[in-house]
Amino acid sequence: MNNLNTNTLEHSVKFIKSVGPKRAESFAKIGIETIRQMMYFFPTRYLDRSTTLNTAKVYSHVVNGYEGEVTIMGQVLDKEKIRYGKKEILKVKMRDASGFFECVWFQGVRYMQLLFNPGEHYAISSKPVLTKYGHLQFVHPDFDKITEDETQRFLNTGKIIPFYRVSKELRSTNIGDLSLRKIISSAVETYADELGETLTEDIIEKHGLPGIREAIKNIHFPESKEALEKAQLRFKFEELFYIELLVALRKYNLQEQVPGYSMVVRTHLVSDFLKKLPFDLTKSQLGVLSEIRKDMQKPSPMNRLLQGDVGSGKTIVALISMLIAKDNGFQSALMAPTEILADQHYKNITRLLEGFDIKVSLLIGGQKKSEKQKNMAMIEMNESDIVIGTHALFEEAVTFNNLGLIVIDEQHRFGVVQRSRLITKGHSPDVLVMTATPIPRTLSMTVYGDLDVSVINEMPKDRIPIRTSLRGEASLPNIYKFIVDKKKEGYQSFIIYPLVKESDKIELKAAETHFVELKETYLSELRVAMVHGQMSWQEKEEIMVLFAKKEFDVLVATTVIEVGIDIPDANIIVINDAERFGLSQLHQLRGRVGRSNKQAYCILVTKDEHAERTNNFSADYEYMSPSQIEKNKAVARLHSMVKYASGFELSEIDLKLRGPGDIFGTKQSGFPELKYADVVNDTQILVDAKGAAFSLIASDPKLHLPSNSLIKENLLRSYRENLSYARIA
Numbered sequence: 217m218n219n220l221n222t223n224t225l226e227h228s229v230k231f232i233k234s235v236g237p238k239r240a241e242s243f244a245k246i247g248i249e250t251i252r253q254m255m256y257f258f259p260t261r262y263l264d265r266s267t268t269l270n271t272a273k274v275y276s277h278v279v280n281g282y283e284g285e286v287t288i289m290g291q292v293l294d295k296e297k298i299r300y301g302k303k304e305i306l307k308v309k310m311r312d313a314s315g316f317f318e319c320v321w322f323q324g325v326r327y328m329q330l331l332f333n334p335g336e337h338y339a340i341s342s343k344p345v346l347t348k349y350g351h352l353q354f355v356h357p358d359f360d361k362i363t364e365d366e367t368q369r370f371l372n373t374g375k376i377i378p379f380y381r382v383s384k385e386l387r388s389t390n391i392g393d394l395s396l397r398k399i400i401s402s403a404v405e406t407y408a409d410e411l412g413e414t415l416t417e418d419i420i421e422k423h424g425l426p427g428i429r430e431a432i433k434n435i436h437f438p439e440s441k442e443a444l445e446k447a448q449l450r451f452k453f454e455e456l457f458y459i460e461l462l463v464a465l466r467k468y469n470l471q472e473q474v475p476g477y478s479m480v481v482r483t484h485l486v487s488d489f490l491k492k493l494p495f496d497l498t499k500s501q502l503g504v505l506s507e508i509r510k511d512m513q514k515p516s517p518m519n520r521l522l523q524g525d526v527g528s529g530k531t532i533v534a535l536i537s538m539l540i541a542k543d544n545g546f547q548s549a550l551m552a553p554t555e556i557l558a559d560q561h562y563k564n565i566t567r568l569l570e571g572f573d574i575k576v577s578l579l580i581g582g583q584k585k586s587e588k589q590k591n592m593a594m595i596e597m598n599e600s601d602i603v604i605g606t607h608a609l610f611e612e613a614v615t616f617n618n619l620g621l622i623v624i625d626e627q628h629r630f631g632v633v634q635r636s637r638l639i640t641k642g643h644s645p646d647v648l649v650m651t652a653t654p655i656p657r658t659l660s661m662t663v664y665g666d667l668d669v670s671v672i673n674e675m676p677k678d679r680i681p682i683r684t685s686l687r688g689e690a691s692l693p694n695i696y697k698f699i700v701d702k703k704k705e706g707y708q709s710f711i712i713y714p715l716v717k718e719s720d721k722i723e724l725k726a727a728e729t730h731f732v733e734l735k736e737t738y739l740s741e742l743r744v745a746m747v748h749g750q751m752s753w754q755e756k757e758e759i760m761v762l763f764a765k766k767e768f769d770v771l772v773a774t775t776v777i778e779v780g781i782d783i784p785d786a787n788i789i790v791i792n793d794a795e796r797f798g799l800s801q802l803h804q805l806r807g808r809v810g811r812s813n814k815q816a817y818c819i820l821v822t823k824d825e826h827a828e829r830t831n832n833f834s835a836d837y838e839y840m841s842p843s844q845i846e847k848n849k850a851v852a853r854l855h856s857m858v859k860y861a862s863g864f865e866l867s868e869i870d871l872k873l874r875g876p877g878d879i880f881g882t883k884q885s886g887f888p889e890l891k892y893a894d895v896v897n898d899t900q901i902l903v904d905a906k907g908a909a910f911s912l913i914a915s916d917p918k919l920h921l922p923s924n925s926l927i928k929e930n931l932l933r934s935y936r937e938n939l940s941y942a943r944i945a
């Protein structure tokens with residue numbers, strides 16, 4: 217019986233009333249092949265009484281100066297094409313019970329003329345205006361066709377009307393708003409009661425969710441606004457629940473199934489190292505280290521994310537973890553996102569380990585073949601204890617002798633896929649992922665939800681907060697004067713020019729021109745150098761080393777210095793065209809300075825008018841054009857930089873400004889895309905769903921219990937493609 221029902225839902229949509237084989241083909245083109253899929257094609261918008269007004273109300277609003285958008289329902293009385301010289305406009309006259317209004321089109325006149333016919337009903341959405349004759353008018357409004365019946369029910373009983381996206385594939389077989397609503401209505405009426413539940417009774421009850429059948433009916437044809445909201449909640453919850461189930465399974469599979477190593481501090485190595493350090497670790501650093509030590513001691517592999525703002529001292533923590541691995545006879549790998557950074561880590565770590573019997577190797581793409589081969593042989597022979605490199609290190613045929621710990625610096629550049637690939641290099645090694653771009657809470661619960669999280673939330677004691685300011689381009693001469701003055705106190709400066717793509721020749725040219733001009737004019741007394749992405753690794757490296765040795769006072773750069781570079785006396789950073797950078801990039805760039813006990817400065821330079829605009833962060837984007845929105849967001853980013861020093865706050869703002877989407881390139885990771893929920897606004901639902909999913913896996917990790925069989929079935933049916941994420945073969 218149950219089987220039979222399941223099958224019906226998997227039948228072709230052609231069996232739904234008024235679909236048939238032809239229309240079924242056009243539905244297939246938009247991914248709707250089965251009756252179940254048809255029922256899961258949700259409305260994109262709804263029309264309800266609280267969002268519509270009648271003509272009389274709109275009229276009085278407009279007279280009182282209201283400028284927002286309204287929705288109004290009316291019946292077509294008449295249409296008229298009017299000629300103005302060569303131009304034609306279409307005027308459609310409409311009415312509702314309280315008065316008259318008109319809609320006009322200057323474009324698409326022919327098409328609109330065919331569409332609107334006397335007697336038909338429409339819902340019209342747009343900003344109303346008054347014509348010089350005092351008529352209420354809508355110019356190029358959005359419109360949705362509705363039936364007489366729907367209009368009546370809407371007006372009399374407050375019934376909510378759903379609207380679906382009618383794509384051109386559907387239109388090609390004559391499916392419009394009305395017919396699509398009819399088709400879906402008939403599918404829901406006939407088949408909704410055959411849907412099987414996809415959440416356990418326990419969960420449904422505990423979280424106050426409607427059952428699946430009720431939810432499907434109400435998401436399409438809501439009984440009331442409350443019923444609609446409950447249905448929406450259910451689908452968001454369900455989606456996030458299954459995502460968290462994948463996360464929980466991934467975590468379980470990583471921890472419980474693959475045996476790892478148990479490592480403990482065995483010798484004086486770590487304490488000797490700490491004694492030699494010229495500073496004390498901060499409380500945060502110590503706290504994180506003790507979490508890492510506990511993880512390493514457990515036989516299951518560590519899988520930990522270390523978040524700490526730029527300059528908070530993550531590298532030392534990683535290094536001490538690598539010493540613990542060495543103490544247990546294991547090799548460690550430290551993977552950096554760029555060659556420059558790998559090289560810098562190599563130099564710093566070699567310096568810190570002076571006098572200790574520990575072999576550090578560097579392995580990067582820019583090395584000579586012979587050198588690389590020599591290094592690889594050392595790694596394979598277990599002559600290297602700590603191997604530092606870029607991803608080239610792992611993509612090439614490097615074989616470790618006994619890799620016990622992998623540290624990944626600046627995680628967001630890698631993504632989830634690389635992380636998995638890396639792990640295969642060792643036999644369940646411990647993994648420590650470090651990021652300076654803090655991951656907003658919602659993401660650390662989803663995409664990175666299988667990682668345990670440690671946070672360094674304090675800066676080394678002697679640090680002074682960086683002073684950030686926003687200036688118009690007119691201030692540049694003063695800024696250069698500031699750089700020259702500060703040089704007398706031993707300050708070095710970065711001047712950054714954005715290159716959207718490092719390969720962009722025109723922009724590079726512009727940066728080079730600025731460089732030459734600066735050397736000849738404002739900065740002629742100073743020693744100025746330049747690095748950019750088109751240079752080879754060795755060229756960049758050479759200049760960076762000279763800059764670090766204070767052979768240069770000013771370094772002009774494209775964004776190649778973005779990540780991790782640590783030069784204590786460079787305490788001024790000027791960022792040109794700052795509005796073109798993303799928030800996390802700006803914060804990363806700012807982190808290049810302020811690494812010593814001197815006051816550091818970050819000067820954001822932008823178009824004068826941007827600098828003067830006030831922060832309009834809470835602006836209502838709904839009524840802005842895309843370019844206005846862009847400008848506003850750019851200004852909001854800049855003002856946020858001035859206001860906030862903490863990367864955590866900035867990352868939350870960043871997520872809000874950018875909105876959800878494929879953040880951090882999660883698409884290729886097998887991580888499901890969100891259809892219903894929204895990582896910015898649905899945090900609480902996410903927290904609840906995560907709790908439900910993790911406790912389910914804790915009590916029944918293999919989903920063996922009969923009460924969980926429906927969950928297992930649904931997981932295999934609806935999330936088949938994502939199982940690789942959870943590492944379920």
Ligand code: ADP
Pocket residue numbers: 495496497498501524525526527528529530531532652676677782811
């Ligand atoms: P990030 O977290 O950005 O990777 P780093 O690890 O590069 O930061 O540390 C920045 C600088 O601060 C380095 O020069 C490092 O030696 C120094 N540092 C790290 N920890 C401390 C500390 N507890 N006290 C003082 N300086 C520290």
Ligand code: MG
Pocket residue numbers: 530531625780
């Ligand atoms: Mg770092």
